[in-house]
Amino acid sequence: MLAPAELAAWLRLTESLGPAAARRLLAMAGSPEAVFELPAAALDQALPPRQREALGKPPEHLPGLLEQAQAWLAEPGHRLLALGDADYPPRLLATADPPLLLWLQGRHELLAAPSIAVVGSRNPTAQGGDNARAFARALAQNGYAIVSGLALGVDAAAHEGALDAGGATIAVVGTGLDQVYPPRNAGLAGRILAAGGLIVSEYSLGTPVLPANFPRRNRIIAGLSLGCLVVEAAVQSGSLITARLAVEAGREVFAIPGSIHSPQARGCHALIRQGAKLVESAEDVLEELPPLGVPAAAPLEDEAETPHQQQSLLDTMGFDPVSLDALMARCGWPAAELSAALLELELDGQVARLAGQLFQRRGRG
Numbered sequence: 001m002l003a004p005a006e007l008a009a010w011l012r013l014t015e016s017l018g019p020a021a022a023r024r025l026l027a028m029a030g031s032p033e034a035v036f037e038l039p040a041a042a043l044d045q046a047l048p049p050r051q052r053e054a055l056g057k058p059p060e061h062l063p064g065l066l067e068q069a070q071a072w073l074a075e076p077g078h079r080l081l082a083l084g085d086a087d088y089p090p091r092l093l094a095t096a097d098p099p100l101l102l103w104l105q106g107r108h109e110l111l112a113a114p115s116i117a118v119v120g121s122r123n124p125t126a127q128g129g130d131n132a133r134a135f136a137r138a139l140a141q142n143g144y145a146i147v148s149g150l151a152l153g154v155d156a157a158a159h160e161g162a163l164d165a166g167g168a169t170i171a172v173v174g175t176g177l178d179q180v181y182p183p184r185n186a187g188l189a190g191r192i193l194a195a196g197g198l199i200v201s202e203y204s205l206g207t208p209v210l211p212a213n214f215p216r217r218n219r220i221i222a223g224l225s226l227g228c229l230v231v232e233a234a235v236q237s238g239s240l241i242t243a244r245l246a247v248e249a250g251r252e253v254f255a256i257p258g259s260i261h262s263p264q265a266r267g268c269h270a271l272i273r274q275g276a277k278l279v280e281s282a283e284d285v286l287e288e289l290p291p292l293g294v295p296a297a298a299p300l301e302d303e304a305e306t307p308h309q310q311q312s313l314l315d316t317m318g319f320d321p322v323s324l325d326a327l328m329a330r331c332g333w334p335a336a337e338l339s340a341a342l343l344e345l346e347l348d349g350q351v352a353r354l355a356g357q358l359f360q361r362r363g364r365g
Contacts, residue, residue, distance in 0.1 A: 001073060002080060008066050009033040010082055014100050015059045015204065021051055022100055026083070061206075068205050072178065077193070079104040087111070092223040095249045099202035099220060103177050106198035110168050114292060115145035116285065117221045117246065118161075119239045120154030120231035121264050126352030127319070128232035128264060130362050131256055132157035133164070135229060138282035140167025143292035147172065147225050149217065150185055150199070154231045154239075159188055159197075169197045172221045174214040176207040200224075218242040219249075226289055227252035229279070233267030240267050243276065252288050254279045259320040313341055314350065314361055321358040 002010065009032035013022050022035075024046055029035045036055075043052055059065075072078055081088050081102040089111040092098050104111075118136050121128060136146045136158040146162035148155040150171040162169035171192055173181065177199060180186040189199060202220065203213060218241050222228055228246035230253070233239035243253050253276040258265025272278050279285050316331045328338055342359055345351035352360050 002082065004066075004070070005033060006031075006082075007069060007073075007080070008062075009036065010080075010101060011065055011069065011204065012036070012058055012062055013055075015062060015065065016054045017047075017051055019097060019100055021047060023083075025055075026100075032082075065204060065206065068178075072205055077106055078177075079108050081108070081111075089224060091225075091249075092220065095219065095223040097219055098223070101202060101204075103201045103203070103205070104198060105177050105200075106193050107168075107196045108198060110145050110170055110198045111200075111224065113145040113168060114143065114290070115147045115170065115225045116289075117147045117225040117228040117242065118154070118158035118231065119148055119218075119221065119228065119242050120158075120233055121237065121239065122151050122153040122155075123264075124153045124157070124232045125258075125262060125264055125360065126354070127360060127362050128154060128258070129157045132231045133161035135231070135256075135282050135285070136161030136169075137165040137167075139229075139285065140165040140169070142282070142286055143167075144226075144289075145170055147221050149173065149214075149221055150180075150189060151214075152182055152184065156185055156188055158231075159192060163191055163195050163197075166195075169195075170224065171197070171199045172217050172224070173199060173201045174203065174217040175201065175209055176203050176205040177201050178205045179208075181209050214238060215241050219245045222246040222251060223249055225251060227254060227285065229254040229256070229285060230268055230271055230276070231256050232258060232262075232264040233271075234263055235266045235270060237267055240271070243271055252277065254285050254288075256280070261320055310341065310345060310350075313338075313345070317351070317359065317361045319361050321354055321360045323358055327359065 013032045013035055025035045029038055073080060083100050116139050118132060120132060132154040140146055140162040145168040146158050147170045148158040150173050159169045169192055175181050180189045215238055218238055222242050222245040228243055228251055230239050230243050246253050255268040255271040255276040257278055342351055346353055350362055352362050354360055
């Protein structure tokens, strides 16, 4: 645990300057306390006037933040890692922009575990959510911690898949750890901690929801992981930012292909064109990673138990969204019989009903 004077110096430094300027001063001084003892001439040479002024005057909120941090750190499972700490994760330290501070809640040993990032759309298709959950479950069963961002959609499904497997999961968030965003995932955050997972942030306690913080936290997701799996993503999305950061950090990038008609698949298709590995199963991911000596992943889909008539309908549907009229034309079933069969498949979790009276087949995780 950081000594009070060291904690105060780290908080003052990170609350006064951005990470690049702060790292520059740390390289000059050797410690956060020593930064504030640097001669004026050295500071004038290292910082522009505005940053020099910001560093010279402690932030007004610093005493309250220091008190809050000390109380928070006294709680079980709470820890603050500083850049250069012996337990700072080596993979993250080796990236171009390692965070100065990592606020941790949960089992901090997971930072050293072999891990895979699973990211994607906040508004995935039903199949996308199923894929995220199933891939995460299979990868967790093979001994990898699942890293994601606790967002709605694919992130939440990935965390849930790891938890369903009894595996480990790490949530990297874009706010202070004294709050959960989005609030709808407060229960999931509780499950992660109860199951021995970890929640991580580089942002001080009290940091609110700021849009600019979420793209920045993606570099931590990429940096902690051996590889990054993108499940679904639009062409302009945070998930593609994470994939780009993973490439820059020398990590493997994987992408699940989707329907050519789905906007949520276009980001993955773009990644595949740029060299990401196209994956259709967890085994496709695992063969690119170092083996960990645990049982092979369970298959993502099990059609053996599907009655022949239902399987025939599923085969006719394919995997793209399809309307009832189009499906009637394909299979020749009466409308009432087809509707009843679709309802049964929907209740069984094998078909999703989409907006616009469309239906889509779901892989069974």
